[in-house]
Amino acid sequence: MTLRCLVVDNDAFSRTTVAAALNGQHFDVVATVGTVPEAMAVDATSIDVAVLDLDLGGGPNGVDLAHALRRVSPNIGIVLLTTFSDPRLFAASIKELPASSTYVVKQSLVDIRILTTAIEASYQNIQSETAVELPRIPLSDTQIETLRLVAYGLSNSEIARVRVVSQKTVETSIKRAAKALNIDPSPSANQRVALVRAFFALTGPTLHTHLHR
Amino acid sequence: MLGKTLREHVGGRWAISWLYYLINFPLVVFNAVHNSTNNPNGSFSAWLAIGLMGYLCFGLVFVLANFTLFRHRRVKPVPITWVICLGILAGSSRWLVVTLLPNEWGFSNEGPDKIAIAVLTGAILGGVFVPLTALIFSVIATYLNLRSTLVGELTALHRSTLQNIEATKVLRMAIMDEATSQIVNAASARALSHDLWEDKEKQRRLHLGWFRILHTALLRNPYQGAAVSIIWSISVIRGLTVAIGFPLALTQVICSGILIFIIYKIASRFTFVTNRGRIFSFCAVMLLTVIVTGPLASLIFDERGIGEAWDLILFNSIWLPLLTIWVSLFSSAIRTPELILQDLKERIRAEEVAAQASSDQRREIQREVAESLHDMASRIHTSKSLTGAELNIDFGDLLDPPQDLDSPTEIINKTLDAWASIMSLEVHMDLGACDSQGAVQIRRVVQEGLANSYRHGNATSCKVLVNFQGDQVDVNVSDNGVGLPTNFTPGLGSVILESICGENWSLTNSPSGGCTLTATVSLEH
Numbered sequence: 001m002t003l004r005c006l007v008v009d010n011d012a013f014s015r016t017t018v019a020a021a022l023n024g025q026h027f028d029v030v031a032t033v034g035t036v037p038e039a040m041a042v043d044a045t046s047i048d049v050a051v052l053d054l055d056l057g058g059g060p061n062g063v064d065l066a067h068a069l070r071r072v073s074p075n076i077g078i079v080l081l082t083t084f085s086d087p088r089l090f091a092a093s094i095k096e097l098p099a100s101s102t103y104v105v106k107q108s109l110v111d112i113r114i115l116t117t118a119i120e121a122s123y124q125n126i127q128s129e130t131a132v133e134l135p136r137i138p139l140s141d142t143q144i145e146t147l148r149l150v151a152y153g154l155s156n157s158e159i160a161r162v163r164v165v166s167q168k169t170v171e172t173s174i175k176r177a178a179k180a181l182n183i184d185p186s187p188s189a190n191q192r193v194a195l196v197r198a199f200f201a202l203t204g205p206t207l208h209t210h211l212h213r
Numbered sequence: 214m215l216g217k218t219l220r221e222h223v224g225g226r227w228a229i230s231w232l233y234y235l236i237n238f239p240l241v242v243f244n245a246v247h248n249s250t251n252n253p254n255g256s257f258s259a260w261l262a263i264g265l266m267g268y269l270c271f272g273l274v275f276v277l278a279n280f281t282l283f284r285h286r287r288v289k290p291v292p293i294t295w296v297i298c299l300g301i302l303a304g305s306s307r308w309l310v311v312t313l314l315p316n317e318w319g320f321s322n323e324g325p326d327k328i329a330i331a332v333l334t335g336a337i338l339g340g341v342f343v344p345l346t347a348l349i350f351s352v353i354a355t356y357l358n359l360r361s362t363l364v365g366e367l368t369a370l371h372r373s374t375l376q377n378i379e380a381t382k383v384l385r386m387a388i389m390d391e392a393t394s395q396i397v398n399a400a401s402a403r404a405l406s407h408d409l410w411e412d413k414e415k416q417r418r419l420h421l422g423w424f425r426i427l428h429t430a431l432l433r434n435p436y437q438g439a440a441v442s443i444i445w446s447i448s449v450i451r452g453l454t455v456a457i458g459f460p461l462a463l464t465q466v467i468c469s470g471i472l473i474f475i476i477y478k479i480a481s482r483f484t485f486v487t488n489r490g491r492i493f494s495f496c497a498v499m500l501l502t503v504i505v506t507g508p509l510a511s512l513i514f515d516e517r518g519i520g521e522a523w524d525l526i527l528f529n530s531i532w533l534p535l536l537t538i539w540v541s542l543f544s545s546a547i548r549t550p551e552l553i554l555q556d557l558k559e560r561i562r563a564e565e566v567a568a569q570a571s572s573d574q575r576r577e578i579q580r581e582v583a584e585s586l587h588d589m590a591s592r593i594h595t596s597k598s599l600t601g602a603e604l605n606i607d608f609g610d611l612l613d614p615p616q617d618l619d620s621p622t623e624i625i626n627k628t629l630d631a632w633a634s635i636m637s638l639e640v641h642m643d644l645g646a647c648d649s650q651g652a653v654q655i656r657r658v659v660q661e662g663l664a665n666s667y668r669h670g671n672a673t674s675c676k677v678l679v680n681f682q683g684d685q686v687d688v689n690v691s692d693n694g695v696g697l698p699t700n701f702t703p704g705l706g707s708v709i710l711e712s713i714c715g716e717n718w719s720l721t722n723s724p725s726g727g728c729t730l731t732a733t734v735s736l737e738h
Contacts (some may be wrong), residue, residue, distance in 0.1 A: 040634035058660060059631025064667055068635035095668045154708070162708045 003123055004046060007032045008039045008065065009053040009081070014106075018051060018081065018115070025116050036060050036068075044069055049077035049119050054090050063087075063094045070098045077122035079104060081115070083204020086137045088144045090203070097132045100125045105135060106204065137202055143177040146170060151196045239531065241268050244311075247524045248320075255320035263320075267311035271339075274303040296344045304339020305332045330454065363561065370564035374571050456525060457515050465514035469506045476501050503530045621652030628656050629677065632663045637674040645681025651736045654713050655679060655686055661706045662690030662730035665720075670694020670728060684736055691729040696722040 005027050009015035012034065019032040031042045036059055039050075050069055052062040060068070066078045078101035084090045085105055087097070097103065102122040109115055139147070149159045156174070160167040174195065178185070183194045245261035252260075278299050312331040315321040323331075453462030476498055507529040511522040621644050629640055644652065659677055666672040672694030680687045697720065710718045710732060718732035 036631040037634040057631075058656070059628050060635050060664070060667065064635060064664075149708075152708075158708075 002026055002028050003048045003077075003119060004028045004030045005119065006030055006039065006042055006047045006050045008034070008036075008050065008056065008062070010034045010055065010057040011053070014053070021112050021115070022051075022119075025112060027116070027119065036065050039065055040068060040072075044073035044076060047073070047076055049079060049123050051079045051081050051115075051119065054080055054082035054084055054087065054094075061091065061094065063097060066098050066101060067095060075126050077119065077126055078102070079115075079118050079122050081106060083107065085202040085204075086135055086139075086144070088141060089137070089148075089199075097134070099132065100128060101132050103132065103134050138180045139177055143173050143180065146173040147177055147195060147199045150174065150192060151199045237268060237271075241265060243524075243528060243531070247528070248315075250524070252315075252321055255315065255318065259318070259320065260315075263311055263314045263318075266314065267307040270310045271303045271307040274299065274306065293344060293347075296347050297340050300339040300341070300343025301336045302339070303343065305336035307339070308332050308335025327455075330459075363558065367561050367564060370561060370568055374564060374568040453525065456517070456522065461514055461516075465510050468514070469510045472505045473502050476505065499534050503533055506533055621647050621649050624649060624652040625656045625659060625679070628660050628663075632667070632675070636663075636667055636672060638663075639674070639676045640679075641677070642679040643681045644679065644686070645683075647681055647686055647736060651686060651734065654734045655688055657709060658688045658713055658718075658730075658732045658734060659690060661710055662688070662732075665706060665730065666690065666692035666694050666728070669698075670696065672727060686734045686736060688732045688734060689729065691723055692727040694727045696726060696728045 005019075005022055007015050007019045007022070007029055009018065015032050015034060019029045022029050030047055031039075033039050033042065034057075036056055039052075047069075050066065052065055054062040056062055056065065062080055062082065066080070069076050070078070078098050080087075080097065080101060080103045082090070082104070083106045085107070087094060087103065100122060102118040104115060104118045137144075145163065146159060149162060154162065156167050156170045160170045163170070174192075178191055178195055181195065181198045183191060183198060185191050241264035242261065245257055245264050248260040249255060249257040282295055282299065308331045309328070312323060312328045316323055316328070453465060456462070457465070507526040510529075511517075511526050515522045515525070622642070625642065625644070629638060632638060644655075647655070659679070663675055663677070666675050670692050672692035675690060675692045678687070678689040680689075714732045714734060717735075718730070720728060720730050723729045
């Protein structure tokens with residue numbers, strides 16, 4: 001059967017490209033929208049699978065939207081298509097992904113079949129209640145959160161204040177994160193900058209618009 | 214350098230006396246044995262007593278001299294002539310005692326001429342030995358003073374080098390750590406620099422052992438053949454004169470002296486590569502000398518034969534090696550300190566170069582650190598301005614592009630609409646005279662409140678109140694969710710709220726369930 005898809009991405013180029021690619025792969029893209037209200041305006045019962053970007057500009061994010069869609073139509077397949085190598089990188093604490101959703105990192109899309117397989121899997125497994133398999137980078141929640149704040153531009157003392165921990169803990173967290181990301185201390189390079197670069201490499205290029213949300 | 218100090222420092226020292234006692238005691242005993250066996254009059258103990266009296270007489274002269282002539286020896290050097298005179302006095306009085314007393318006691322019957330020869334011999338021996346011993350000790354003392362000064366200097370240099378290296382290491386580490394920002398404010402920067410300047414170097418003393426001078430004295434010493442043979446000749450002539458008569462004794466001494474001189478001259482021409490070779494040659498030369506002056510000389514010159522002359526042979530065999538070592542020490546006391554001091558000076562020069570190099574490196578690192586600290590300070594300043602309300606720099610402006618095109622209401626409604634599509638919202642909004650800039654801030658507060666309610670509170674409906682109060686806007690977001698967890702910890706949202714509202718915000722559980730965000734956005738820019 002031909003699966004009916006909804007593509008939600010706040011980046012116009014991204015959503016039209018994805019929609020065109022899916023139409024060429026025997027999918028029926030019912031709607032291509034850029035915002036949450038537009039997505040909620042689409043009749044959810046007419047959709048089999050929603051392909052959502054995690055980052056949907058201000059307001060609710062992709063995971064919030066996925067939950068809202070599931071509430072309207074419990075059998076809808078959810079595919080999260082995002083630049084974030086690990087959903088924990090997107091926000092400090094996002095809601096858990098709805099059951100059986102699929103998480104696809106944009107950078108890994110070397111072939112459109114990766115996306116089509118993910119869409120099909122998210123629809124076929126809808127009844128199976130399988131746990132969502134999420135990509136995980138080798139960093140703890142604490143380290144990710146600390147790195148986010150480093151990228152945010154905070155000093156260690158500020159991070160310590162925000163996270164209600166000691167400054168020493170922040171230093172340790174940063175050191176461990178650097179070790180996990182193979183950023184060795186070197187007198188010729190600023191480790192903090194290297195860390196932030198690594199962080200943005202993992203989040204994709206769009207994070208700067210999300211830092212303040 | 215040593216030549217000058219040598220002239221200045223020659224003087225009476227206690228050491229002269231005790232060295233004399235040390236070297237001469239075996240001879241006193243030997244003489245007692247010799248005299249008691251050769252002479253029917255007088256027992257061994259009587260001869261020993263006579264010997265000891267002479268021995269004490271010699272020593273007494275020096276003890277007295279130490280309290281009188283040499284009283285100021287530590288402050289003012291004693292002239293060498295005094296020392297020579299004292300040596301003559303001590304030597305002659307000693308020999309006078311040991312030759313006159315046996316005559317008085319009837320143990321021997323030596324004529325006045327022999328007593329005069331004995332006193333003369335003693336005077337010569339004393340006049341030669343005492344100043345030489347004084348010289349040795351002066352040289353050694355001077356050397357030790359200089360050495361300790363130089364070693365102190367070297368140690369200081371070495372320490373400063375180590376200190377520099379240590380400091381460089383610390384600085385390097387500081388740079389590493391700086392990357393992970395251990396310095397967060399001026400106070401910690403000061404603390405770090407304080408650590409850097411603190412002297413962390415442990416007290417280290419360079420080791421330069423005694424063995425070195427002894428080693429050099431014994432092994433690197435070019436044998437002083439002439440000195441040994443002359444001194445030996447003087448000391449031995451008296452014994453030989455008694456035994457075989459003066460002309461024969463003089464001939465033997467001269468011939469033996471020449472032979473010893475030749476032996477040492479030949480030995481000193483050898484170039485010995487290894488220490489073992491040096492020791493071997495030293496022992497060989499010593500043995501050869503003993504044979505030449507002892508048994509061989511007796512066979513040739515002493516008419517009495519080896520059986521009768523054994524005591525003289527023994528005397529020569531003991532005395533000569535001792536004398537050789539003594540002369541070796543004397544010459545090396547002058548030569549080796551020069552070598553060692555030279556060596557120390559070279560090491561000091563090397564250390565100076567090392568210290569200079571490491572201090573250059575440290576300066577470079579310090580400049581690096583200074584720059585880093587500067588960057589750090591400005592970054593601390595910036596981040597403080599971004600998150601603290603005190604400097605009133607709007608963090609939002611840096612991240613949010615200005616939204617001039619939208620009206621204040623549109624700006625907020627855009628976010629509200631998005632949330633309204635997934636949860637029910639009840640909105641009461643009075644923006645009054647609020648401008649776009651204020652609206653952006655209000656939008657962000659509302660976004661925080663709604664996101665928190667939806668994501669963490671699982672809320673399905675929210676109430677948003679926005680009230681314009683002239684110079685500020687009160688924002689209130691309450692929901693029907695599960696409320697705050699007991700182990701609630703502030704996250705990034707708190708930072709954002711704080712950057713907008715400063716201290717004027719709170720997140721509490723409502724009495725009716727769910728939670729309420731109350732915040733006040735100031736409109737003063």
